[in-house]
Amino acid sequence: MLFDSTLRRDLSRSFGATLIVIMTIVITMFLIRTLGQAAGGAVAPQDVALLLGYISLENLPTMLSLSLFIAIVTTLTRMYRDSEMVIWFASGVGLARFVRPVLSLVWPLLVLVAILALFVWPWGNRQVVELRDRYERRSDISRVAPGQFQSSADGSRVFFIDRDTGDGSIANNVFVLERREGSESVTSARSGRIELDGDQRFVVLEDGQRTDLELATGEKRLAEFESYRVLVGEALTSGTDNLPAKARSTWQLLTQPTERHLGELAWRIGLALGGINLVLLGIGLASANPRRAGNWNLLVALLAFVVYYNLLSLSQAWVASGTLAFGPALAVVHGGMFMVAVTLLWWRERGSSMVLRRRRPAG
Incomplete structure (x- = not known):
């Protein structure tokens, strides 16, 4: 269908460009920090490139989710500014109709984010811990x-x-x-x-x-x-018993459900659930008035992303400290954000329908 193909093409282009920019910025920041650690003697200088690769893999789920979120907001915002959304609305295509083609395009990325969060995240953290531990325990x-x-x-x-x-x-x-x-x-x-x-x-x-x-x-x-x-x-290598929770496999967290392990598990599952909520939230937040300059909706979207991921970190801390149980923490943070996204989407859909009814001439 023309609608689906056009939306997917524009969204793919925007996602690719956004991911390149975000990865460049994030990797540059981590490179500066890693070089500083190497200069201070915290890591081996010859391990800087390897350490940077592991850190990039650790943060890849967040970078993918942020790139996807920004791509959705910017693509739909451009369609609002170019009056394409008005044409689609007048053709009977509501805002909720955008959910299906967007999800059909991004579901492989959402699956990839889940795999990275559940399996690659702990592996990368473990490699970083072993590199630093090996450097600290080398002979004088x-x-x-x-x-x-x-x-x-x-x-x-x-x-x-x-x-x-x-x-x-x-x-x-x-x-x-x-x-x-x-x-x-x-x-x-x-x-x-x-x-x-x-x-x-x-x-x-x-x-x-x-x-x-x-x-x-x-x-x-x-x-x-x-x-x-x-x-x-001292000992050339350290045992696996002293590994932090973030460096343990997801299976270990499930079989050893301590509060710290459940907190780490809440973070990993939250990364996967967060990608789905951000897709719905991005569709609802994308709105622009062609007569008004500026990209305030993008700033609001970035603020929403920051707040959401801070809540995700808080949920991890709540579970790890025993303040909130594992299930209620996921329900409060991610269930609440899902309700916010659905409500915002319904409100935008209802608003666009009312605008079209007001503009439609009387028969």
């Missing part, structure tokens, strides 16, 4: 770059090496300054290497000396050694 000697002073993870040690081998496992001319409560020690060695003992890492220093200083008394002790072993790292 691996933090050191030749010719640079570098502190350990807890700040109790300062390392310096003159040079190392290509793989970083053996360092030459090693300097270690260690501070403890009431004492300070300086260790220097001709070479050092990393050894693994179970899930712990040690650095073995060879051919060096160690100077201990008691800060209270000023007493010094000097010791020379041929081989000296220092613990510089």
Whole structure:
């Protein structure tokens, strides 16, 4: 049908352009933040691109929903401004008639949003957690770059090496300054290497000396050694028991229904339900007066999106804190938004019908 094909074509073009713009803005923001974290030592510089990819996948459901919402509002608003809506209304096509072609076009995107929210979101979060955890739990000697002073993870040690081998496992001319409560020690060695003992890492220093200083008394002790072993790292990897709720699979959340898990589950299901409500809400919010300049309806639509997703975050917090049960939280937020969207759609449909009746000449 001409009506369906025209609407789908315009909506597809608008959605594609909007998604590109939103993804560019969001990825640029995350890139700046990730580079800042890498500069501050929170993540490994070589993992920036990989981390950015995981974060983009995590936020893809929200970007798709926002792009779809804006595309619906802008497409229908343009049709109002070009008086196309008046023609369709005069032909007997009401605003509610737009729901079916829009849903028939966007239902694959809504299914994709649900899959991303339920499965890709926890996988991406888990990969981010493992990347950061692996970086935080690496050995202290691996933090050191030749010719640079570098502190350990807890700040109790300062390392310096003159040079190392290509793989970083053996360092030459090693300097270690260690501070403890009431004492300070300086260790220097001709070479050092990393050894693994179970899930712990040690650095073995060879051919060096160690100077201990008691800060209270000023007493010094000097010791020379041929081989000296220092613990510089804890467990290489962390267990899955310490994973946050957002990094756990949906099946784990269902089989372990704690309050925190149910709160995370409310967020994921809310992302899927939110896409459907935004489609209906976008059709109802799209309205423009050809005689009035400006895009106030788009600003109102963006404000509605922000409020809706803030309510979604609040519902997650309510369920996680035990303030509201899982089912009532979904019913209040998403059921309430569905009623608002349907009511707005009915009000727009009724208003357009009344306008046409007033404009129709008396027979």
